[in-house]
Amino acid sequence: MKxxxxxxxxxxxxxxxxxxELRDQGISYSQIASIIGEEFNVKVSRPTIMRWCKGLHNPFNKIKEISLEPSPSLAYxxxxFLGDGSTTKLKNGRYIIKLKAIDREFVERFKNALECLDIKTTFGLEHDSTRVDRWYAEGSNKMLxxxxxxxxxxxxxxxxxxxxEFLxxxxDSEGFPVISAKNxxxxxxxxxxxxxxxxxxTERVLLEKFGISTRLVQTHKKGSPIVIRGMEYKYNVDMYVLWIYRxxxxxxxxEEIGFTSRRKQEKLEDALHLSEIPVAEALKLWHQKxxxxxxxxxxxxxxxP
Incomplete structure (x- = not known):
């Protein structure tokens, strides 16, 4: 029993x-505790039931309620969260939702989305001697x-x-433009x-909502090696790449989705512009930039200068 x-x-x-509801029917606190245990497989003491019903204690008073109705900010x-975001429950009772990334525009948008959900945030730049500096934004809310x-x-x-907004x-988390510019x-x-x-x-959303077809390819099998910052590790999961190739x-x-990161979006737009001209000229101009x-x-x- 939980x-x-x-x-x-x-x-x-x-x-x-x-x-x-049971108390309104005249059922005793002890009986209510027993019924709750049977219906929900959860253990609740008689005194707790009594405090709830008399309005002496409400656990939600300590929880900041926010709207979790579908919205652009929640979708983003x-x-x-399903990409680069993380969640952590701290010992002090805080429930952290956090993002770290190198692109300031991306992290600022995440911060703004949390604030649109009425969650206070902290934002800053994290310095790390072992890797590139990263921006971070985090908020704390148990409901979210x-x-x-x-x-x-x-x-x-x-x-x-x-x-x-979801896409x-x-x-923004795990997508990127891929440019081939050799032959x-x-x-x-x-x-x-x-x-x-x-x-x-994601394949289904892209196809049914935007008419964008994709190809899903497995790139690495679990246990295959990978080198990160000079150190060799092994993948602990199978890895895949979803390609938008047409x-x-x-x-x-x-045009309809795009990247929040200026770095990624400009690269994609530059490449798309060059794709409209002859290949030889496109290659020359691309490598100049x-x-x-x-x-x-x-x-x-x-x-x-």
Whole structure:
């Protein structure tokens, strides 16, 4: 039998409402505790039932209630949570929702989305000698925390109502433009993730909501090696990439969804512009502006006067 601490907010609310309904029927506190145990498989003491029914104690007084009705901001937060976002329950009772990323615009948008949900946030730049500096934004709210950690269907329902914002949150996290510029010039958009359920849902959203077709490819098997900052590790999951590969669909993605990150969006728009001209000229102009690095093409630094 579960304890009250193991219930999420919605489960606790149902238990409290049921206890009050039974009390209104004239049932004793001891009997109510027994009935609650049978119906919800949760242990509640007689004194707790009594305090609830008499209005002497309400656990929700300590919880800041926010609206979790489908909205653009909630859909964006869900997309980020399913991508680069993280959740942590601290010992001091705080329920943290957090994002760290190198692109300030991305993190600021996540911060603004949390604030639209009436969640106070902190925002700043984290310095780390072992890696590139990253921006961060975080907020604390038990309702949102438990919602994000709850059934996947409730997240997908919000995403389906606000597909653009959901996809923006997800692609801002784990999506990127891929440019091939050696013997030919090709522009694609990719999304890397290990969650097949999420990727299959994303495929469906892109196709049914935007008419964008994709191809899902497994890139790494669990246990295969990977080198990160000079250290070799092994994948602990299978990895996949969802490709938007048709040029017209890549253009539709850029126009109707796009990236919040200026770095990613400008790269995608530059490549799409060059895709309209002859290949030889496109290659020349691309390499004048971009240089190939370990993680793809990056914009060349401006020449000093």
């Amino acid at each position: 304890s009250l601490k193991e219930l999420n907010i919605w489960e606790l609310h149902k238990v409290m409402q049921r206890a009050k 937060v869900i997309g980020v 925390f438990q919602f994000l950690k709850g059934p996947r269907d409730q997240l997908f329902n919000v995403a389906w109502e606000y597909p653009r 923006q949150g997800l692609f 030919h010039f090709r522009v694609q958009v990719a999304l890397a993730n290990s969650d097949l359920e999420l990727l299959n849902f 040029l017209s669909h890549v253009r539709k993605f850029a 971009y240089v190939n690095g370990p993680r793809g093409y990056i914009k060349r630094a401006p020449k000093q």
